[in-house]
Amino acid sequence: MKFRCERDTLADAVATAYRAVASRTGALPVLAGLLLRLQPNEVELVGSDLELTIRVRVPAEVDGVGSAVLVARLLQELMSRLAAGAVRVEIGEDQAKIEAGRFRSEVRTLAASDFPRLPEAEGEGVKVAAGPLAQGLRQVVPAASKDDARPILTGVLIAATADGVRLVATDSYRLAVRDLPGLNLLGEGRSVLVGAKGLSELQRLLPTEGEVEVFLGERQVTFRLDGTELTARLVEGEFPNYQQLVPSGYPNRLTVQRDALADAVNRVRLVGGQNRDSSPIRLAMSAEGLELSATAQDVGQSYEPVEAKYEGTELTVAFNSQFLLDGLEATGSSELVIESVDPLKPAVLRASDTSDFLYLLMPVRIA
Amino acid sequence: MSVAPADAAILHVDLDAFYASVEQHADPSLVGRPVVVGGLGARGVVAAASYEARRFGIQSAMPMARARRACPDAVFLAPRFDAYQDASRAVMAILHSYTPLVEPISLDEAFLDARGARRLHGTGADIGMAIRARVRSDTGLVASVGVATTKMLAKIASDLAKPDGMLTVTPGTELDFLHPLDVSRLWGVGPATRRRLDRLAVRTIADLAALPEPALQRALGHAHGAHLHALAHNIDERGVEPDRQAKSIGHEETFPTDVTDRARLDRDLTRFAERVATRLRAHATVARTVQIKARYADFRTVTRSRTLREPTDLADDLARVGRELLAELPLGDGLRLLGLSAHQLLAVAELQPALPFDDDDPGAGSRRADLERTIDDVRRRFGDEAVGRAARSAPPRGKPA
Numbered sequence: 018m019k020f021r022c023e024r025d026t027l028a029d030a031v032a033t034a035y036r037a038v039a040s041r042t043g044a045l046p047v048l049a050g051l052l053l054r055l056q057p058n059e060v061e062l063v064g065s066d067l068e069l070t071i072r073v074r075v076p077a078e079v080d081g082v083g084s085a086v087l088v089a090r091l092l093q094e095l096m097s098r099l100a101a102g103a104v105r106v107e108i109g110e111d112q113a114k115i116e117a118g119r120f121r122s123e124v125r126t127l128a129a130s131d132f133p134r135l136p137e138a139e140g141e142g143v144k145v146a147a148g149p150l151a152q153g154l155r156q157v158v159p160a161a162s163k164d165d166a167r168p169i170l171t172g173v174l175i176a177a178t179a180d181g182v183r184l185v186a187t188d189s190y191r192l193a194v195r196d197l198p199g200l201n202l203l204g205e206g207r208s209v210l211v212g213a214k215g216l217s218e219l220q221r222l223l224p225t226e227g228e229v230e231v232f233l234g235e236r237q238v239t240f241r242l243d244g245t246e247l248t249a250r251l252v253e254g255e256f257p258n259y260q261q262l263v264p265s266g267y268p269n270r271l272t273v274q275r276d277a278l279a280d281a282v283n284r285v286r287l288v289g290g291q292n293r294d295s296s297p298i299r300l301a302m303s304a305e306g307l308e309l310s311a312t313a314q315d316v317g318q319s320y321e322p323v324e325a326k327y328e329g330t331e332l333t334v335a336f337n338s339q340f341l342l343d344g345l346e347a348t349g350s351s352e353l354v355i356e357s358v359d360p361l362k363p364a365v366l367r368a369s370d371t372s373d374f375l376y377l378l379m380p381v382r383i384a
Numbered sequence: 385m386s387v388a389p390a391d392a393a394i395l396h397v398d399l400d401a402f403y404a405s406v407e408q409h410a411d412p413s414l415v416g417r418p419v420v421v422g423g424l425g426a427r428g429v430v431a432a433a434s435y436e437a438r439r440f441g442i443q444s445a446m447p448m449a450r451a452r453r454a455c456p457d458a459v460f461l462a463p464r465f466d467a468y469q470d471a472s473r474a475v476m477a478i479l480h481s482y483t484p485l486v487e488p489i490s491l492d493e494a495f496l497d498a499r500g501a502r503r504l505h506g507t508g509a510d511i512g513m514a515i516r517a518r519v520r521s522d523t524g525l526v527a528s529v530g531v532a533t534t535k536m537l538a539k540i541a542s543d544l545a546k547p548d549g550m551l552t553v554t555p556g557t558e559l560d561f562l563h564p565l566d567v568s569r570l571w572g573v574g575p576a577t578r579r580r581l582d583r584l585a586v587r588t589i590a591d592l593a594a595l596p597e598p599a600l601q602r603a604l605g606h607a608h609g610a611h612l613h614a615l616a617h618n619i620d621e622r623g624v625e626p627d628r629q630a631k632s633i634g635h636e637e638t639f640p641t642d643v644t645d646r647a648r649l650d651r652d653l654t655r656f657a658e659r660v661a662t663r664l665r666a667h668a669t670v671a672r673t674v675q676i677k678a679r680y681a682d683f684r685t686v687t688r689s690r691t692l693r694e695p696t697d698l699a700d701d702l703a704r705v706g707r708e709l710l711a712e713l714p715l716g717d718g719l720r721l722l723g724l725s726a727h728q729l730l731a732v733a734e735l736q737p738a739l740p741f742d743d744d745d746p747g748a749g750s751r752r753a754d755l756e757r758t759i760d761d762v763r764r765r766f767g768d769e770a771v772g773r774a775a776r777s778a779p780p781r782g783k784p785a
Contacts, residue, residue: 167693189738258741337736381736382732
């Protein structure tokens with residue numbers, strides 16, 4: 018069996034499916050490969066690490082049907098370096114011939130029979146707007162934990178609300194909450210936990226316009242787009258009770274321009290050198306406004322006043338600078354509000370004009 | 385190619401027979417006599433021996449009983465760590481007066497990068513001589529110094545210079561100096577590696593350098609082989625790191641008799657945890673990993689470690705994990721040594737506290753921390769025995785231990 022496809026089309030598809038390929042294959046070496054399924058007039062490429070599966074269909078001239086698994090990394094690197102034009106792939110018993118222009122390659126294939134059974138979309142599909150979902154994911158997903166030792170926190174909570182869904186993620190140091198009214202993804206009262214890695218890939222795939230069809234099964238959720246399907250296994254377990262963390266009101270309120278603050282944080286934290294991501298940045302808030310400062314032992318200090326409006330008692334609170342920048346980025350709005358209680362209690366970042374997103378951040382102890 | 389500095393200005397300063405020398409300086413009647421510092425009980429081990437004692441074959445890590453037999457007339461002393469710490473601080477202060485680039489390795493050993501100090505203080509060898517003179521005049525201790533273009537060579541040179549000497553490896557002659565030496569002079573060549581190299585007929589560093597790298601890697605493993613191959617060609621790119629923090633903080637004790645009583649071992653771990661936690665807090669440091677070390681009656685030594693979800697500086701946390709690790713360990717014929725140490729240390733300033741989720745009582749952590757800090761304070765003012773935990777005390781009399 019063989020197929021012929023345009024390099025640009027194939028390269029995009031390979032790159033997309035490759036994002037689900039396991040970085041560590043462990044017990045199942047075939048997961049280092051991309052499954053190619055040849056069907057009449059199209060080729061489907063599938064990458065999977067068992068948690069996440071991405072399937073992409075591309076139009077192709079196909080001769081013969083069947084499946085083969087090619088080493089994903091090689092294919093991905095090759096596609097990015099081939100010149101534009103036709104790519105021909107001929108699949109034999111245990112090797113594949115790849116030809117493009119004057120380039121030729123014969124590579125060993127992996128056993129297609131070892132490739133795990135492909136997840137099929139379960140349940141009834143629900144169509145929702147892709148743009149708002151992508152925006153919500155962009156705001157919330159970075160707050161999820163990357164520590165596999167805490168599986169529940171590597172998931173994003175998707176919970177039905179009265180008029181839509183709410184997305185919540187936390188790595189236990191910060192918490193991001195986004196309400197998406199009108200996005201009726203789930204039945205009333207339902208909530209699921211979906212791995213942040215899969216959702217982050219979904220967010221890259223989602224178009225700004227149009228719709229995505231969502232199939233929620235018992236153990237998995239599938240997002241179907243034009244020609245591409247992403248299936249993520251649900252994370253099992255109970256998401257921590259985050260609601261009690263968010264107080265109804267805060268005595269201290271700082272209003273500041275987001276870009277001005279982010280630029281100043283980026284300058285002031287430089288003194289932290291290699292540790293600047295985790296180095297604390299102090300926010301001294303008073304009637305005069307805001308002064309940022311950072312101190313690095315044996316290196317020095319930096320300061321910068323930032324124009325801001327402050328209502329409340331004089332207060333200095335310190336945050337991990339990267340977590341603060343992540344929050345500023347996620348909040349999105351040009352003007353934002355930082356609300357705080359005292360230097361030891363969680364502070365809230367939110368846009369000054371909407372209340373559909375909030376970012377809760379635990380301060381760092383300052384000596 | 386080595387990126388070694390062109391001039392010999394890396395110094396390794398090593399105090400001779402450090403603990404014993406401090407004792408001899410503190411009590412002039414001990415000068416010229418064999419002095420042995422270490423555990424004095426039946427199971428004690430020699431921590432340091434003066435050169436007078438070494439003439440009788442006494443070495444550090446030797447059982448104290450053997451040392452007593454080797455030289456019954458020696459002066460045997462229990463260690464006084466406070467005095468050694470003070471002496472070490474005085475020596476390190478002298479080193480810092482030549483350059484800020486001082487990397488302390490232990491109480492009695494440090495590397496210096498004196499490249500930037502040469503305009504003020506002369507060549508590396510000049511600085512080495514000046515340091516030796518000042519250590520002697522200011523502290524009464526004897527420092528041996530190695531001067532070379534790399535850390536490894538400086539360390540080997542100071543070893544060869546001992547006692548009371550200095551050795552400079554002139555740039556350009558590094559391999560002439562290194563190659564005739566026994567392979568065991570290299571870092572990373574312990575008894576096991578030594579035996580494997582012996583099978584390849586490798587005895588000197590020249591033999592090692594002559595061996596192709598792949599052959600060495602097959603014999604010793606990829607990373608270790610590559611590492612030794614580089615060292616044998618004097619490729620040692622590690623710089624002097626002044627800020628190198630302690631990698632771990634721990635406490636261990638050798639028991640007078642082998643211990644099989646788990647309750648007793650748990651109490652010991654609790655006590656060790658308090659000492660370790662106090663030192664963590666004194667260094668404004670928290671630990672992410674707790675390790676226990678157990679040595680059996682037959683000297684077999686095992687370690688077990690566990691990484692915590694949140695880093696801690698609290699004795700409670702260290703002790704709890706330590707006891708869990710011990711519970712999973714068979715005791716066999718009993719333990720002759722038990723230790724607890726804290727690893728993966730982080731400065732408190734870098735510590736990010738967690739949001740107060742309600743799955744644990746939000747105030748509990750800070751209340752325990754307050755309690756332990758109060759204990760630190762009481763002990764500072766009234767001494768270590770002024771306050772302790774109930775779990776540390778022996779069970780009440782009348783109950784089986």
